[in-house]
Amino acid sequence: MVNNSITVIDNRTGSKFDFPIVQPTIGPKVVDISSFYKNTGMFTFDRGFTSTASCRSRITYIDGEAGKLMYRGYDIGYLATKKTFLDTTYLLLHNKLPNKNQLASFDLELKKRSFINESMKKLFDAFPDNAHPMAILSSAVAALSAFYSDSLDMDTPEEVIEMAHRIIAKIPTIAAFSYRYSNGLPVIYPDLDKGFTENFLYMIRAYPHGHVNLKLIEVEALDTIFTLHADHEQNASTTAVRVVASTQAHPYAAVSSGIGALWGRAHGGANESVIRQLEMIGSVDNVDKFIAKAKDKNDSFRLMGFGHRVYKNFDPRATILKNLRDRLIHELNIDSHLLEIANKIEKIALSDEYFIKRHLYPNIDFYSGLILNALKIPKEMFAVIFVMGRTPGWIAQWIELKEQKDMKIARPRQLYLGPNDRTPKN
Numbered sequence: 001m002v003n004n005s006i007t008v009i010d011n012r013t014g015s016k017f018d019f020p021i022v023q024p025t026i027g028p029k030v031v032d033i034s035s036f037y038k039n040t041g042m043f044t045f046d047r048g049f050t051s052t053a054s055c056r057s058r059i060t061y062i063d064g065e066a067g068k069l070m071y072r073g074y075d076i077g078y079l080a081t082k083k084t085f086l087d088t089t090y091l092l093l094h095n096k097l098p099n100k101n102q103l104a105s106f107d108l109e110l111k112k113r114s115f116i117n118e119s120m121k122k123l124f125d126a127f128p129d130n131a132h133p134m135a136i137l138s139s140a141v142a143a144l145s146a147f148y149s150d151s152l153d154m155d156t157p158e159e160v161i162e163m164a165h166r167i168i169a170k171i172p173t174i175a176a177f178s179y180r181y182s183n184g185l186p187v188i189y190p191d192l193d194k195g196f197t198e199n200f201l202y203m204i205r206a207y208p209h210g211h212v213n214l215k216l217i218e219v220e221a222l223d224t225i226f227t228l229h230a231d232h233e234q235n236a237s238t239t240a241v242r243v244v245a246s247t248q249a250h251p252y253a254a255v256s257s258g259i260g261a262l263w264g265r266a267h268g269g270a271n272e273s274v275i276r277q278l279e280m281i282g283s284v285d286n287v288d289k290f291i292a293k294a295k296d297k298n299d300s301f302r303l304m305g306f307g308h309r310v311y312k313n314f315d316p317r318a319t320i321l322k323n324l325r326d327r328l329i330h331e332l333n334i335d336s337h338l339l340e341i342a343n344k345i346e347k348i349a350l351s352d353e354y355f356i357k358r359h360l361y362p363n364i365d366f367y368s369g370l371i372l373n374a375l376k377i378p379k380e381m382f383a384v385i386f387v388m389g390r391t392p393g394w395i396a397q398w399i400e401l402k403e404q405k406d407m408k409i410a411r412p413r414q415l416y417l418g419p420n421d422r423t424p425k426n
Contacts, residue, residue, distance in 0.1 A: 067313035113169035136178035142256035176203035231393025237261035268386040271369035305366030321367035332374035
C-alpha cells in the first residue's frame with residue numbers, strides 16, 4: 001500500500017525528487033527508491049543491506065527491538081511449544097496450519113519421498129572419508145536436479161508443491177547419509193514407521209539389524225530446534241536462495257546455494273563455534289580472562305553466541321531454547337563442564353554494562369550448541385541440522401519469489417573505488 005512520499009533535495013542543483021512511502025502490514029515504513037538512479041543519476045550505498053528491503057514478503061516478520069518473530073502471523077513461541085516442525089513446515093508452504101487429517105497426509109507424503117535414488121550412493125562414494133557433511137550435502141542437493149531433470153520446469157502449483165515435498169523429505173536422508181559416509185559407517189535407510197525428526201536421529205545413530213533407543217524427549221528437543229530455524233526473514237542464506245532463484249535457476253541449485261551460505265561461521269556454523277570456544281576456554285576459572293579479551297578493542301577475540309544483526313533485545317528463539325535447556329539438563333545429560341562455563345559467561349554478559357550497552361545478549365546459537373551436543377550430534381553436523389530446519393523456509397521463499405509477476409533478476413550496483421582508465425593512448 002503506497003501512502004505519501006518522501007522528498008529528496010539534491011544540494012548541488014536544488015532539484016527535488018519524490019519517492020513513495022510504502023506502508024507494510026506491521027513494521028517500519030519503506031521508501032521505494034527503485035527509480036532513484038533514473039531520477040538522480042546516483043546509486044545508494046548500503047553496506048551489508050542493513051537499511052534495504054530487498055523484496056516483498058508475506059512469510060516471516062521480525063521486530064528486532066521487541067524481540068519478536070512470527071511465521072505467517074503466528075508467534076514463534078506458540079509454534080515452538082504447541083506445534084510440531086511438520087505443522088510449521090505445512091504452515092510455511094500453505095499459509096495455514098494443518099488440521100489432523102492434513103497433517104497425517106503430509107507426514108505420509110514426506111515419508112514416501114524420503115528415500116533417494118540408489119545411484120546417488122556413487123556420489124557419496126566419490127568423497128573422501130573425512131569430507132565435511134556440509135560439502136557432501138550441498139553437492140547432493142544440487143545433484144538431485146539430475147535425478148529429476150524432467151521436473152525442473154514447474155508450470156503448475158501441483159508441480160511446485162511436489163518439488164517442495166521432495167526436497168524437504170530427502171534432505172534429512174541425504175544429511176544422514178552424508179554423516180555416515182564421512183565417518184565410514186554403513187548407511188541406514190528411512191523407517192516408514194518413524195516420524196520426520198525421529199527418523200533423522202534413527203538414521204544417524206542406528207546400525208544395520210540393530211535396535212536404537214531414542215528417547216521421546218530427544219526427539220522433542222530436536223524438533224523444537226528445527227522449528228526455531230525454519231525461517232528467519234531475509235538472512236544471508238535466504239537472500240542467496242532468492243538471488244539464485246531470480247536467475248530462473250531450478251530450486252535444487254537455489255537450495256544448494258543456501259547451504260553454501262549457511263556453512264559460514266558467522267551464520268549456520270555459529271553454534272559449532274560456540275561449543276568449540278567453550279571447549280577452548282576449558283575451565284570456569286578462565287572465563288574472566290576471555291571476557292576481558294572480548295572487551296579489549298585491540299584483541300581480535302570474539303565471544304561466540306552473543307549479539308545479533310537484527311535483534312536489539314533478547315533473541316526470542318534463544319529464550320525458548322534457554323528454557324528448554326534448563327528443563328532438559330538432567331533428561332538430556334547436558335555436559336555439566338561446558339554448562340558451567342556457559343552459565344558463568346551468560347551471567348556476566350547479562351549483568352555487565354559493556355554487553356548490555358552493545359545489546360550483546362545470548363542468541364540462539366549459544367543455547368542450541370549445548371542441546372545438540374547433549375543429543376550426541378557431532379559438531380560437524382550442527383550446520384546440517386540448521387539446513388534441515390531452514391529448508392522449508394527456503395522453499396517457501398523460492399515459491400513466493402516465483403509467484404511474483406514483477407520479479408527481476410537480482411543485480412546490486414557498486415561504489416567503484418578502483419583506478420580510472422589506464423589503457424595506453426598510443
